Amino acid sequence: MKVIILGSGTSQGVPVIGCKCETCSSSNPKDKRLRTSAYIETNEGLKLLIDTSIDFRQQMLKNKIDNIDAAFYTHHHVDHINGMDDLRQITQRYDKFIDLYANKTTVDEMKISFRYVFDKELIKYKSVPLVKFHVIKNRMFKVKDVEIMPVECMHGNLKIFGYRINNFAYITDCSAISDKELKKLEGLKVLVINALRIRPHPTHFNLQEAIGISKRVKPKRTFFTHLTHDILHEKINSSLPKGIELAYDNLEFRI
Numbered sequence: 384m385k386v387i388i389l390g391s392g393t394s395q396g397v398p399v400i401g402c403k404c405e406t407c408s409s410s411n412p413k414d415k416r417l418r419t420s421a422y423i424e425t426n427e428g429l430k431l432l433i434d435t436s437i438d439f440r441q442q443m444l445k446n447k448i449d450n451i452d453a454a455f456y457t458h459h460h461v462d463h464i465n466g467m468d469d470l471r472q473i474t475q476r477y478d479k480f481i482d483l484y485a486n487k488t489t490v491d492e493m494k495i496s497f498r499y500v501f502d503k504e505l506i507k508y509k510s511v512p513l514v515k516f517h518v519i520k521n522r523m524f525k526v527k528d529v530e531i532m533p534v535e536c537m538h539g540n541l542k543i544f545g546y547r548i549n550n551f552a553y554i555t556d557c558s559a560i561s562d563k564e565l566k567k568l569e570g571l572k573v574l575v576i577n578a579l580r581i582r583p584h585p586t587h588f589n590l591q592e593a594i595g596i597s598k599r600v601k602p603k604r605t606f607f608t609h610l611t612h613d614i615l616h617e618k619i620n621s622s623l624p625k626g627i628e629l630a631y632d633n634l635e636f637r638i
């Protein structure tokens with residue numbers, strides 16, 4: 384399957400508005416980070432999305448993606464959901480509903496944030512994104528024939544989902560993960576996990592904590608995402624242990 388990192392930045396993105404730091408002033412394209420999201424194309428041809436970031440429109444255009452079959456949400460924070468309205472262009476063109484999967488809290492919160500998508504009149508004229516919400520529990524589910532395994536993590540006090548598809552797993556905004564959930568990550572080829580910054584943070588793993596998770600899980604490759612402007616690509620990437628790399632926007636790999 385094919386994976387594209389659509390965005391590797393934390394909630395503010397990088398550069399941060401008004402900031403003149405080394406990373407925000409960097410001319411390295413790898414230091415330009417849109418908000419966190421990933422696109423997955425399975426061998427069966429399913430086009431899957433993890434989160435619809437605030438930058439969803441730009442991400443679709445940049446990567447020339449014009450169709451999505453389903454989206455999985457990690458949680459309801461605005462950096463992860465606010466691009467959802469732009470699914471409208473896809474649901475209009477292909478005249479279809481898109482399935483959205485998330486835990487109950489996320490679905491409840493999204494139904495409040497996007498209350499207008501349930502307006503029958505607007506649905507009739509297809510002037511809202513046509514979406515179907517599915518509440519998922521912490522157990523394996525299928526989209527067509529593809530098995531998706533949620534991986535429950537803590538994001539501060541909030542229970543959120545990462546996702547495993549075959550030997551690929553994607554976890555973001557995690558600050559703690561139980562031994563039981565870590566077991567679901569055995570035998571991975573690629574793990575994408577959040578590593579916010581160098582200093583500790585109450586609701587996200589920092590660099591050292593993310594390195595610790597990677598060393599326990601032992602995937603063949605690990606990519607760090609949801610990065611702040613503390614992380615200057617060139618400098619930090621070259622300091623990481625073998626097998627661990629910083630993700631960057633539009634990074635594409637096959638598994």
Ligand SMILES: [Zn+2]
Binds near residue numbers: 460609
């Ligand atoms: Zn976030």
Ligand SMILES: [Zn+2]
Binds near residue numbers: 612
């Ligand atoms: Zn900065």
Ligand SMILES: [Zn+2]
Binds near residue numbers: 460556
């Ligand atoms: Zn968050």
